[in-house]
Amino acid sequence: MAEYHLTTPLSDADVEQLKSGDVVFVSGHIYTARDAAHKRLVETLDAGKPLPFDLKGALIYYVGPSPAPPGRPIGAAGPTTSYRMDTYAPRLHSLGLKGSIGKGKRNDAVKDALREFKAVYLGATGGAGALLSQRITDAKVIAYEDLGPEAIRELTVKDFPLLVINDCHGGELYVKPNLG
Amino acid sequence: MKTIQASDIVEAVAGMCIAANHDLPADVQAAFEACHAAEEAPAAKEIFRQLLENSELSRTTNLPLCQDTGLGVFFVEVGEDVKVEGGSLRQAINDGMIKGYKDGYLRKSSCDPFSRKNTGDNSPAIIHFDIVPGDALKICMMAKGGGSENMSRVTMLAPAQGWKGIKEFVVNRVAEAGPNPCPPTIVGVGIGGNFELAAINSKKALMRPLDDRHPDPEIAKLEDELIEAINNLGIGPMGLGGKTTSLGVKIAVAPCHLASLPLAVNIQCHSARHKEVVF
Numbered sequence: 001m002a003e004y005h006l007t008t009p010l011s012d013a014d015v016e017q018l019k020s021g022d023v024v025f026v027s028g029h030i031y032t033a034r035d036a037a038h039k040r041l042v043e044t045l046d047a048g049k050p051l052p053f054d055l056k057g058a059l060i061y062y063v064g065p066s067p068a069p070p071g072r073p074i075g076a077a078g079p080t081t082s083y084r085m086d087t088y089a090p091r092l093h094s095l096g097l098k099g100s101i102g103k104g105k106r107n108d109a110v111k112d113a114l115r116e117f118k119a120v121y122l123g124a125t126g127g128a129g130a131l132l133s134q135r136i137t138d139a140k141v142i143a144y145e146d147l148g149p150e151a152i153r154e155l156t157v158k159d160f161p162l163l164v165i166n167d168c169h170g171g172e173l174y175v176k177p178n179l180g
Numbered sequence: 181m182k183t184i185q186a187s188d189i190v191e192a193v194a195g196m197c198i199a200a201n202h203d204l205p206a207d208v209q210a211a212f213e214a215c216h217a218a219e220e221a222p223a224a225k226e227i228f229r230q231l232l233e234n235s236e237l238s239r240t241t242n243l244p245l246c247q248d249t250g251l252g253v254f255f256v257e258v259g260e261d262v263k264v265e266g267g268s269l270r271q272a273i274n275d276g277m278i279k280g281y282k283d284g285y286l287r288k289s290s291c292d293p294f295s296r297k298n299t300g301d302n303s304p305a306i307i308h309f310d311i312v313p314g315d316a317l318k319i320c321m322m323a324k325g326g327g328s329e330n331m332s333r334v335t336m337l338a339p340a341q342g343w344k345g346i347k348e349f350v351v352n353r354v355a356e357a358g359p360n361p362c363p364p365t366i367v368g369v370g371i372g373g374n375f376e377l378a379a380i381n382s383k384k385a386l387m388r389p390l391d392d393r394h395p396d397p398e399i400a401k402l403e404d405e406l407i408e409a410i411n412n413l414g415i416g417p418m419g420l421g422g423k424t425t426s427l428g429v430k431i432a433v434a435p436c437h438l439a440s441l442p443l444a445v446n447i448q449c450h451s452a453r454h455k456e457v458v459f
Contacts, residue, residue: 070242131234150298
């Protein structure tokens, strides 16, 4: 298992070196989007309008943070379960999205898209929202403010700790349950 | 007859909601420490290290344990000799939850099922009332996240399927859920009753401390059998492999119809947040 420090936006070469099980510390800007924001992103594409951020080389973090308490840029900010975004992810990868951050299993369509478009699925520790919040230095809402916790935020992160779950070579980290 | 002011209930519930989202129960904390020591796989050990650090951070800062601060679920035991003055009990609990989620910077996660529009204040609280003898009012609050709730199921087995069918369904549910509900989980199992009672019992069972034994030794043995089978799955913390897929299994049993064997599996993530207050 290797360890990498990467800065967004990510290139093909950044992604191709990653293997499932590797540890990645990401710095730079990442974008939050979960269920409702994904629906709007795809509706925006269907309408032929520009997206609120550039997908090229981008990382989307599946998170709906808790409100920022006084003196902090953001509240708790751990990952939400990723499978609910499986419907939308392949299309976003086809347009340049280099990776997503979440927790839990992805479907075959997403895994195929990771291979085809050289992208990666990264896991953050679910339920460690206070801990992960420490690595976020700034947060600003850039779209869909009416969605509240589901609005799209641009986060500035420093050494955000992640694990490669699905790489672009077909590798997967999650263990298969032993049903005897 | 005991008289309780609605405004006192509002304050107590607000405080519970904030405290539940910052302080892991002592039994869960102790389980993390024991698992951190017991896990040999580096990835599994590292997850428990992070969860312990997260718990410490949340207890000592203004950040909740998890960004999903849940829907507010309440189990309320109302003594027959209790009178609430200055407002209704249901309203006081709902108002207290709204206040706690606002004052505590907790996430509002309740929305319309069709439009998906956020209700804006985490309301309505989901409240289950029981009328009991006496003059005490006991309010138990659970902050229940969506990820683990999504992995929960109710099924109606045929009586002939018996314990074998129950065990197979529960273990398969945990296996299929895999890494999704933030393992290590706690598994609440409602057996018997009817469609809705099995579900409510499976959730109520999650309020039992991890280190207690079911008072019926036969049921306690079944809990042991299930936890062993679940941990043999090897899913491990966050699905990365390891000895601990679940921290505990808690069963609640009720008589059922001759024709039925209702079964509910309510999965709780490792962030098992609950508090209680007694007036």
